[in-house]
Amino acid sequence: MNIGEIVREVEVLPDQEPQRIPDPEPVREEPVEAPERV
Amino acid sequence: VSAVELVIGGLRGYRWWRLDADGWLLSPWRGRHRWAPGVNHAACLFKRRFTKWRPSKSPHPLGSPSIECDCGFYALHAIPPPRDHPSRFGWEVGVHASGDRRLGLVFGVAAAHGRVLVGTDGWRAEMARPIALLWGSEHAMDDRFESVQARYALPTYRQAQALAEEWGPDEVERDLSSAA
Numbered sequence: 560m561n562i563g564e565i566v567r568e569v570e571v572l573p574d575q576e577p578q579r580i581p582d583p584e585p586v587r588e589e590p591v592e593a594p595e596r597v
Numbered sequence: 598v599s600a601v602e603l604v605i606g607g608l609r610g611y612r613w614w615r616l617d618a619d620g621w622l623l624s625p626w627r628g629r630h631r632w633a634p635g636v637n638h639a640a641c642l643f644k645r646r647f648t649k650w651r652p653s654k655s656p657h658p659l660g661s662p663s664i665e666c667d668c669g670f671y672a673l674h675a676i677p678p679p680r681d682h683p684s685r686f687g688w689e690v691g692v693h694a695s696g697d698r699r700l701g702l703v704f705g706v707a708a709a710h711g712r713v714l715v716g717t718d719g720w721r722a723e724m725a726r727p728i729a730l731l732w733g734s735e736h737a738m739d740d741r742f743e744s745v746q747a748r749y750a751l752p753t754y755r756q757a758q759a760l761a762e763e764w765g766p767d768e769v770e771r772d773l774s775s776a777a
Contacts, residue, residue, distance in 0.1 A: 560612070560671040562716030565664060567773055571604045571710045571722075 604773070607708040609766045610672025610720055613695075614727070616703045620744025622727055624670075625702060634749045636710065636724050641668035662714050662721040669714065669721030672707045674766050674774055676757055692757050696736035703745070704757075705730035706764040715773045729764040731757055 614622035614632065624630040628642045639661040662669025679691045695704035711723030727749060732742055734755040746753070754760040 560673060560719060562671060562673070562714075562720060563718030563774075565714045565716045566775070567602060567715040568600075568664075569602045569604045569608075569713050569715060569773060571606070571608055571713050573710050574606050 601712075602773075604713075604769070606769070607710055608713055608715070608720055608722070608770055608773070609706055609708050609728070609764065610674060610770070611676055611765070612670075612672040612705065612707050613690075614703050614705065615701055616741055616745055617701075618741075618744075620741070620746075620748045622703065622745065622749065632727055634727070636726050637670065639669045639723055639725070641666055659712065661723060662712065664714060667721075669723065670707065670709065670725035671719060671721055672709065672725070673719035674770050675718070676761060676765075692731060693733045693735065695730075696732040696738075696742065698736070698739075698741065703730055703732070705751070706760065715770075717774055720770075727751060729754065729760060731755075731760045 613625050615625035615629070617623055617631075622632040624632070630637070641656055641661045641663065657663035657666060657668075676692055677689060679693070690700065690702065692704045694700050694702060705727055706729045707725045708728050709720055709722030709725050713720050713722045728751065730745070730749075730751050730753045732738060732753050732755060742753075745751075752764070754763070
């Protein structure tokens with residue numbers, strides 16, 4: 560194959576796949592114990 | 598050639614492969630490099646009169662491709678036009694012959710990564726991967742087609758125009774191939 564006259568040298572970087580940010584863990588709410596009555 | 602420019606994405610280009618009996622795509626004219634379905638790395642090859650192509654013992658300082666050499670993965674910016682005279686070189690065969698059992702050649706699109714030398718008519722690249730194929734509408738999608746699909750699972754078109762519209766080089770390659 561003949562690519563003709565070389566006119567440029569380039570560095571080709573592939574597109575980065577967008578990184579998926581994982582969903583945050585759902586906040587687990589601990590049941591708040593009612594203070595003991597004295 | 599001016600300073601190295603950075604391009605994000607990938608350069609696309611048209612090229613031929615030879616299809617072997619096991620469904621592998623091979624570089625058809627030099628070295629018979631067997632293309633992996635993913636990224637392939639070029640090596641500078643040499644050949645003595647009666648020996649096979651093999652990696653050069655003195656590789657280029659920056660690796661392949663080198664401006665002073667012919668090495669690297671090749672592809673063209675445009676589909677070669679049909680010829681109305683006998684072809685002088687193997688790659689001058691019309692793309693309608695892609696998938697022809699007698700010729701054993703398949704036309705398609707490759708994407709280049711890494712260091713790439715861009716010419717007025719095509720490019721030579723350090724890394725490349727096959728991304729789409731043409732299987733001429735007059736050739737049966739037979740066992741060879743099934744083999745290559747099993748290996749590469751590439752989108753395959755029956756018409757060159759459809760291949761070009763979906764996967765062909767665009768203005769990025771056209772801009773880069775104009776004189777610096």
